[in-house]
Amino acid sequence: MRFLYLAITMLATAPSAFAQGSEAASHIDPVAGVVLSLAIILLGAKLGGHLATRIGQPSVLGELAMGVIIGNLSLFGITALDYLKTDPSIDMLSKLGVILLLFMVGLESTVAQMLQVGWSSFLVGVLGVIGPFVLGWGVGAWLLPEHSVYMHVYLGAALTATSVGITARVLKDLGRSQATESRIILGAAVIDDVLGLLILAVVAGIINAANVGGAMSYGDVAMTLFKATVFLVGSLAIGAKVAPMLFSLASKLQSQSVLLAAGLSFCFLLAWLASTIGLAPIVGAFAAGLILEDVHYREFVERGEHSLEHLVEPIASFLVPIFFVLMGMRTDLRSFADWGVLGLAAALCVAAIVGKQLAMLGVLEKGLDRLSVGLGMIPRGEVGLIFANIGLTLVLGGERIVDQSTFSAVVVMVIVTTVVTPPLLKWSLNRRRPVNIASDSSDR
Amino acid sequence: MRFLYLAITMLATAPSAFAQGSEAASHIDPVAGVVLSLAIILLGAKLGGHLATRIGQPSVLGELAMGVIIGNLSLFGITALDYLKTDPSIDMLSKLGVILLLFMVGLESTVAQMLQVGWSSFLVGVLGVIGPFVLGWGVGAWLLPEHSVYMHVYLGAALTATSVGITARVLKDLGRSQATESRIILGAAVIDDVLGLLILAVVAGIINAANVGGAMSYGDVAMTLFKATVFLVGSLAIGAKVAPMLFSLASKLQSQSVLLAAGLSFCFLLAWLASTIGLAPIVGAFAAGLILEDVHYREFVERGEHSLEHLVEPIASFLVPIFFVLMGMRTDLRSFADWGVLGLAAALCVAAIVGKQLAMLGVLEKGLDRLSVGLGMIPRGEVGLIFANIGLTLVLGGERIVDQSTFSAVVVMVIVTTVVTPPLLKWSLNRRRPVNIASDSSDR
Numbered sequence: 001m002r003f004l005y006l007a008i009t010m011l012a013t014a015p016s017a018f019a020q021g022s023e024a025a026s027h028i029d030p031v032a033g034v035v036l037s038l039a040i041i042l043l044g045a046k047l048g049g050h051l052a053t054r055i056g057q058p059s060v061l062g063e064l065a066m067g068v069i070i071g072n073l074s075l076f077g078i079t080a081l082d083y084l085k086t087d088p089s090i091d092m093l094s095k096l097g098v099i100l101l102l103f104m105v106g107l108e109s110t111v112a113q114m115l116q117v118g119w120s121s122f123l124v125g126v127l128g129v130i131g132p133f134v135l136g137w138g139v140g141a142w143l144l145p146e147h148s149v150y151m152h153v154y155l156g157a158a159l160t161a162t163s164v165g166i167t168a169r170v171l172k173d174l175g176r177s178q179a180t181e182s183r184i185i186l187g188a189a190v191i192d193d194v195l196g197l198l199i200l201a202v203v204a205g206i207i208n209a210a211n212v213g214g215a216m217s218y219g220d221v222a223m224t225l226f227k228a229t230v231f232l233v234g235s236l237a238i239g240a241k242v243a244p245m246l247f248s249l250a251s252k253l254q255s256q257s258v259l260l261a262a263g264l265s266f267c268f269l270l271a272w273l274a275s276t277i278g279l280a281p282i283v284g285a286f287a288a289g290l291i292l293e294d295v296h297y298r299e300f301v302e303r304g305e306h307s308l309e310h311l312v313e314p315i316a317s318f319l320v321p322i323f324f325v326l327m328g329m330r331t332d333l334r335s336f337a338d339w340g341v342l343g344l345a346a347a348l349c350v351a352a353i354v355g356k357q358l359a360m361l362g363v364l365e366k367g368l369d370r371l372s373v374g375l376g377m378i379p380r381g382e383v384g385l386i387f388a389n390i391g392l393t394l395v396l397g398g399e400r401i402v403d404q405s406t407f408s409a410v411v412v413m414v415i416v417t418t419v420v421t422p423p424l425l426k427w428s429l430n431r432r433r434p435v436n437i438a439s440d441s442s443d444r
Numbered sequence: 445m446r447f448l449y450l451a452i453t454m455l456a457t458a459p460s461a462f463a464q465g466s467e468a469a470s471h472i473d474p475v476a477g478v479v480l481s482l483a484i485i486l487l488g489a490k491l492g493g494h495l496a497t498r499i500g501q502p503s504v505l506g507e508l509a510m511g512v513i514i515g516n517l518s519l520f521g522i523t524a525l526d527y528l529k530t531d532p533s534i535d536m537l538s539k540l541g542v543i544l545l546l547f548m549v550g551l552e553s554t555v556a557q558m559l560q561v562g563w564s565s566f567l568v569g570v571l572g573v574i575g576p577f578v579l580g581w582g583v584g585a586w587l588l589p590e591h592s593v594y595m596h597v598y599l600g601a602a603l604t605a606t607s608v609g610i611t612a613r614v615l616k617d618l619g620r621s622q623a624t625e626s627r628i629i630l631g632a633a634v635i636d637d638v639l640g641l642l643i644l645a646v647v648a649g650i651i652n653a654a655n656v657g658g659a660m661s662y663g664d665v666a667m668t669l670f671k672a673t674v675f676l677v678g679s680l681a682i683g684a685k686v687a688p689m690l691f692s693l694a695s696k697l698q699s700q701s702v703l704l705a706a707g708l709s710f711c712f713l714l715a716w717l718a719s720t721i722g723l724a725p726i727v728g729a730f731a732a733g734l735i736l737e738d739v740h741y742r743e744f745v746e747r748g749e750h751s752l753e754h755l756v757e758p759i760a761s762f763l764v765p766i767f768f769v770l771m772g773m774r775t776d777l778r779s780f781a782d783w784g785v786l787g788l789a790a791a792l793c794v795a796a797i798v799g800k801q802l803a804m805l806g807v808l809e810k811g812l813d814r815l816s817v818g819l820g821m822i823p824r825g826e827v828g829l830i831f832a833n834i835g836l837t838l839v840l841g842g843e844r845i846v847d848q849s850t851f852s853a854v855v856v857m858v859i860v861t862t863v864v865t866p867p868l869l870k871w872s873l874n875r876r877r878p879v880n881i882a883s884d885s886s887d888r
Binding site: 029030031032033034035036038039042043045046047049050053054059062088089092095096099173250253254255256257258260261262264265266267268269271272275276281311312313314315317318321 | 697702
C-alpha cells in the first residue's frame with residue numbers, strides 16, 4: 001500500500017516530483033519513522049538492561065543509562081537521534097507504557113491487601129511530602145536568601161513529588177512487587193499524587209492572590225481534595241462490585257481476546273477518569289489493577305484462556321522500556337557542567353533524599369524494612385522534570401521567580417534522585433536476606 | 445504525576461487559571477484522551493466481533509461494521525466521536541497494528557514455503573493488476589466518454605491495488621493462514637505492491653510529460669523496479685543468513701523479554717527499510733515474519749521462554765482491531781446517498797471484483813481452491829481510499845482530472861470491495877470441505 005502514499009506526493013506535485021523519482025517520497029508514511037525509532041529504543045533498552053544486569057543492577061537502570069547516552073550524543077556532534085526526545089508518537093507510546101506498568105503492578109495486589117497497609121501508606125505519603133518540602137524551603141532560605149519567599153516555596157514544592165514508575169519497575173525487576181513494603185510505597189505514591197494536587201492548588205492560589213491582591217480560595221482547594229477522595233474511594237468500592245459483573249458479561253462475548261480487551265479497556269477507562277479529576281492517569285491504572293482479581297475473570301480462565309497478567313505482560317514488555325529510555329534521553333548532561341549550579345544542586349539532592357526518609361516513620365507495621373520504604377520514595381523522575389519546567393514560567397509582578405541556574409539545579413536533583421534509586425533500593429531490599437536474586441534474568 | 449501537567453497550566457497562567465480551578469486543566473495530558481479512545485475502540489471491536497461471530501461471519505467484518513456505525517453517528521447528530529477518524533495517535537497505533545498483523549502472518553510461513561508458490565504468486569499478482577486495470581479503464585471509456593483519457597487511466601489504476609490486511613485477517617480468523625492458497629494470496633499482495641509502485645511511476649511520468657511537454661523517464665521506472673526487487677530478494681536471502689546470527693547473539697543478553705524485543709525490532713527495521721525504497725511498511729513486516737523461523741530463536745525457547753508468535757499475539761490482539769475499526773470509521777455512508785454516483789460505482793464494483801478474478805488463472809498448482817485466491821485479492825481497503833483521495837489532486841493543464849462524483853464512486857467501490865470480502869472468502873474457504881469452523885471463538 002506504500003505506493004499510494006508515494007503516489008500522493010508524486011501525483012499531487014507531478015510536474016516537479018517525478019524528476020526526483022521515488023526518493024523524494026521516501027518515508028512519507030510517518031509510521032516508518034516511528035517503527036525505526038521503536039527498533040532503536042528497544043534494542044538500546046535490552047543492551048542497557050543486559051549491561052546493568054551484568055554488574056548486578058536492575059534492568060531499569062541500564063535502560064535509563066542507555067537513554068542518557070542516546071539523548072546526549074549531541075555532545076559528540078551526533079544529533080540524528082535528538083528528534084526522539086520530542087517525537088509525539090514515541091512520547092505517547094511511553095505514556096501508554098507507564099500506564100500498563102502500573103496496571104500490571106496493581107494486578108499483583110488486591111484492594112484488601114492495600115487497605116491492610118492503608119494507614120501506613122497514608123502516613124508515609126504525608127511525611128514524604130512534609131520532609132522534602134521543609135528541607136527544600138530551608139535550602140532555599142539558606143543558600144538563596146536574596147530571592148523571594150516564593151522561590152523558597154517553589155523549591156520546597158519541587159522536592160515533594162514521587163515518581164512511582166522507577167520504584168515499581170525496580171520492585172518488579174527484583175520480584176518484590178507483592179511485598180508489604182512495596183504495597184506501602186505504592187499506596188503512598190497515590191496519596192502523594194493527591195497531596196501534590198493540593199500543594200499546587202495552594203501554590204497557585206498564593207501566587208494568584210499575590211498577583212491580583214485578592215485572597216486565596218480555600219473552596220477550590222477543598223474541592224480538589226474532595227474530588228480526588230471521591231475518585232479513589234468510589235473507584236475502589238464501586239469498581240470491586242461492578243468489575244465482576246462486567247467481566248461475567250464480557251465472558252459471554254464470542255470473539256477472540258475478549259479478556260485482554262476488557263481488561264485493557266477497564267484500565268484505560270479508570271486512567272481517563274483519574275485524569276478528568278486532575279490525578280495522574282497512572283493512579284487510575286493502578287486502581288484498575290487493584291480492583292481486578294482472578295475471580296473476576298475465572299469464566300475466561302476456565303475455558304482455557306491465559307490470565308490477564310500473562311496477556312498484558314508482552315504488551316508491557318514492548319511499551320514499558322520506551323518510557324524509561326525516553327526518561328533517560330531527556331536527561332541533559334550539560335546541567336552538570338556548571339560548578340555554580342552544582343553547589344545548590346548538591347544541597348537540593350541531600351534535602352530531597354534525606355527529606356523523603358522521614359516517610360519511613362509512617363510505617364506502622366512492626367518488623368518491616370523501613371529503609372526500603374524510604375528509599376523507594378526517593379525518585380522524582382519525569383514528574384520532577386515537569387515541575388522544573390514550571391519554575392521557568394512562574395512570574396510575579398512581571399518578574400520571573402526562578403532563574404536559569406536554580407532551574408538547572410532542580411533538574412540535576414531530579415536526575416540524581418532518579419538514577420540513585422535503583423541501586424540503593426536493590427541493595428536495601430537484599431540487605432536483610434540472602435541475596436537470592438543475582439540477576440533479574442532468572443526472575444521471569 | 446498528573447498534578448504536574450495540571451500545574452503547568454495553573455502556574456503558567458496563574459492569574460486567570462485559578463479561578464477556574466482544576467476543571468480548566470482537565471485532560472491536558474493527551475494520553476488521557478488516547479486511552480479513552482482506545483477503550484471505546486476495543487470495546488466496540490469486541491462487541492462487533494461477537495455479533496459477526498453470532499451470524500457466522502469472521503470477527504473482522506464485525507469490527508469493520510462497528511467502525512462504520514461509530515464513524516457515521518454524525519448522521520444522527522452525534523459528533524462526539526468524529527475526532528477518532530483523524531486522531532494522529534489512534535492512526536499511528538492502527539498502523540502499528542497492521543504491521544504486527546502482517547508480521548504474525550509472516551511468522552506462520554517460511555521463505556521456502558513462499559518460494560514454492562513463487563511463480564503462482566507472481567502470476568496471480570500480475571493478472572490481478574491487469575484485469576482490474578483494463579476493466580476500470582473500460583468502465584471509464586464507456587460511462588464517461590466526455591472525460592479525458594487520463595481520467596480513464598486513473599480509474600483503471602485506482603482498481604489495481606490489493607489491501608492484504610483484510611484478507612490476512614480473515615485467513616487468521618478462520619485458522620487458514622498456512623494453507624497454500626493463503627501463501628499465494630499473500631505473496632501476490634507483495635508483488636501487487638511492487639506493481640503499484642511501477643504503475644504510479646508510469647502514471648506520474650505520463651502526466652508529468654503531458655504537463656511540461658517532455659518525455660517520460662523510463663530510467664526512473666526501471667530504478668523503482670530495481671530497488672523493489674533488490675529489497676525483496678536481498679531481505680529474504682541475506683535475512684535468512686543474518687537472522688540466526690543476530691538471534692543467537694541476542695540470546696546471550698541477560699535481560700527480560702529479549703526475544704520479544706529482538707523480534708519486534710527485526711520486524712520494525714525491515715518495515716522501515718521497505719518504506720525507504722517506497723514499498724509499504726507491511727511488506728517489510730511480512731518479509732521479517734517469513735525470515736524468522738523457530739530454529740532462529742531456539743536458544744530462547746530452550747531456556748523456557750514462550751515462542752515469538754505467542755509473545756506477539758497479545759500485542760497484535762491489542763493493536764490490530766484498532767486498524768479495522770478505524771478503517772470502518774473512515775467509511776462515509778453519505779457516499780451512497782447520490783443515485784447519480786451509484787451507477788458509476790456499481791460498474792466500478794463489478795469491474796473491481798470481476799477483474800481480480802483474472803488472478804485465479806495465475807495459480808499453477810493443481811487441485812487448489814482458485815476461487816478463494818481470486819476472492820482474497822478483492823479488497824482495496826485503506827489503499828483504495830488513499831488512491832481515491834489522490835484523484836482529487838490530479839491536475840492537467842490547470843484542470844482537475846477527476847470530479848467529485850467520480851471520486852465518490854471510487855470511494856463506494858473501495859467500501860464495497862472491503863466489506864464483501866470477509867463473507868465471500870469465508871463461504872469460499874468452507875465450500876469444499878465440511879464446515880468445521882462454526883465460530884472463530886473455537887479457533888484459538
